[in-house]
Amino acid sequence: MLRGSRYIAVLIVVAVAAAMAPVDCAHASGSLSDFSRTGDWRSENHVPLIECPAEFKAGEPTTVTVTVGKETGHPNTALHHIRWIRLYFVPAGATLSYEVASFEFSAHGESIVGADSSTLYTDPKISVDVRTGVPGVFYATAYCNIHGLWESAKAITVVE
Numbered sequence: 587m588l589r590g591s592r593y594i595a596v597l598i599v600v601a602v603a604a605a606m607a608p609v610d611c612a613h614a615s616g617s618l619s620d621f622s623r624t625g626d627w628r629s630e631n632h633v634p635l636i637e638c639p640a641e642f643k644a645g646e647p648t649t650v651t652v653t654v655g656k657e658t659g660h661p662n663t664a665l666h667h668i669r670w671i672r673l674y675f676v677p678a679g680a681t682l683s684y685e686v687a688s689f690e691f692s693a694h695g696e697s698i699v700g701a702d703s704s705t706l707y708t709d710p711k712i713s714v715d716v717r718t719g720v721p722g723v724f725y726a727t728a729y730c731n732i733h734g735l736w737e738s739a740k741a742i743t744v745v746e
């Protein structure tokens with residue numbers, strides 16, 4: 587049985603060894619998308635709903651709106667809120683994504699008085715005008731500070 591300073595010395599050695607151990611990325615598996623959730627936006631209030639026409643006119647601005655909690659509102663308090671929404675586009679046949687827009691929601695009722703004491707809130711809904719000349723798929727991601735990463739997708743076509 588270790589006692590006193592010898593016990594502390596062993597703890598320090600173990601802690602230093604653990605801190606200096608190389609990160610074994612070779613054995614990490616999967617990707618961040620493995621931890622992203624999705625579902626039916628009507629019943630799951632974290633799923634970002636992408637709303638836009640199914641058909642875009644080539645080169646013309648078209649509004650894309652992304653909402654979290656449209657049917658059943660998501661909480662918006664200092665302790666539980668949607669922190670951001672991002673919108674991406676993957677043109678048909680492409681292997682890379684384009685970031686279209688990124689919105690951060692910074693007001694969740696906090697003030698100098700404390701949590702949930704102000705009347706200032708940013709609700710998780712964004713709109714952006716997008717022009718494209720090619721069809722593809724919009725992907726929206728949203729992050730809840732409690733329940734993590736969520737995503738959805740919507741395909742569009744393009745006419746001349």
Ligand SMILES: [Fe+2]
Nearest residue numbers: 632730732733
């Ligand atoms: Fe949540």
